[in-house]
Amino acid sequence: MKFLKIFSWIIFIGLFLGCNEIPIKLADPEIPDSDRTVLIEELTGVSCTNCPKGALAVENILSQYPGRVVVVGIHGVLLSQPVKDASKYDFRNPDAHDLELSFPNLWGKPAASVNRSADSNGDIVDIIPDRWLGKVEAELQKPHVLNIVLETQFDRTSRQLQVEIAAIPLVDLPDNYKISVYLIESGIVDAQADGGEIIPNYVHNHVMMDMLTDFDGDVFGSDLKKGEIYKKKYNSVFPVVDGLWDPDQMEVVVMIAKDSVGDKSVLQAASAHVVE
Template sequence: MKIKTLLYTTAAGLLTLASCDTVSENDRYIYVEEAEVQRCVLLEDFTGQQCPNCPNAAVETNKLQESYPNSVIAVAIHGGPLSPNTPVSLKSHVGDLYYSAAGQPKLPAGQIDRLGGTSVPEQWMGNVHTAIQRKAAVALSIENDYDADGNKAAIKIKAYGMNAASGKLQVWLVEDSIKAIQAMPDGSSNREYIHNHVLRAAVNGTWGEDISIAKGSEKTVTYTADLNPKTYMPNTRQTWNVANMHVVAFVYNDNGVQGVTKAALISNAENSH
């Protein structure tokens, strides 16, 4: 599938609040040629409820997903000083750790397929254009079996080696359609703001688990995910809506993300963002 997109920003669209980084003149009005879509890419969106520019990053994410349908998997990671440490915040048990590992960037900031460092939202389209043309080394699929009585999910992940690959397999729980307060670009606070693809938990450890797969071979890994937020954060007052949750799985190493996929936690709850 080939997709042609136009990357642009305008001076009027750049805010100068302290929480937001800016983009240089050289990164504006960049025409992006046709891209051969070879893979899904992972967008880690570092964000915070007290970040007034972060809703603009959500708009950029929507543009990316419209430009590359079914090829951009976004995860919003709440961490850092603009993500409050309160029992009802959207911060996960690993959010601050991931934010620190990314270099504690000014918010909003994103990391595309863990290639290079973080970038501002105005640069995401160009970075996705580059990443999406890399051939995936690992093809992943997810099968989820939700146990309502136990409030758990059995997660089966199959990995197929398109090429020989080794690194870490990471499994996350994310949730869409969360209504929670958000600082807005106009200085207001929106208590009805809808947050999507919010990282809720790391199922198999903060940094995942080792995986190695030969070209042409397949591996199957299974996990049981507890869907009680207190399992991960004992003092939290978060409530999770499993009907709006997804599992994101990816393999990464020093050369970035080698393959990524996403599946609804409940198979008949297809609420994707």
């Protein structure tokens, strides 16, 4: 009888742990080699006549720091409406709308937030594309404190995407943290305002199509410990839309950021193709 009681308690404890998401602790984890990766959230729009200049600035940054920078193009509210009688698509979506409105002091476009880090004036959004490179380089010089391992699986028949994320702190990280997961698409050919003309066959890249988390992120954890592995999983089913949601042109972008009063800065970002 004593044996049965002990056995029953073991089963109960096992079921309890199985129903809760907990960190997987490894005594001596194998940490993949990686570098600090910076997130650019580009606030843009197809009706924004100066936004192609912002896009060029972003592509220049990507060419200078391949693999060290990821970009999410947010077509939210300001100048994001389709070009009248020219656009085939509408890149706006509820998450893009809410995310854009969450950025304070957005006075115009093109604009970008680099790792959501505040400048000396307390602003996290910059409307001068020529300054974005310097902000990226400043972020790349900061200590690398967190690795993100990102894996994707996509079923072409069901169009279901599975995303598995593992985060491994390289140092103890006090405070609270959130995770954001974006779906972006590149290579979309459609109209774009540019100066005083409309470019009918402009190639739009890094377009944020959806978020798998809340627009302002999901709770990730608190007081993260060095060497522990923290895991998350997300799923999505891609809609069938002619000319859009092409899995071969899409990527998953993940970022983990602080969730403190007055500090929402990004610790690390990562990206992976939907179809490798």
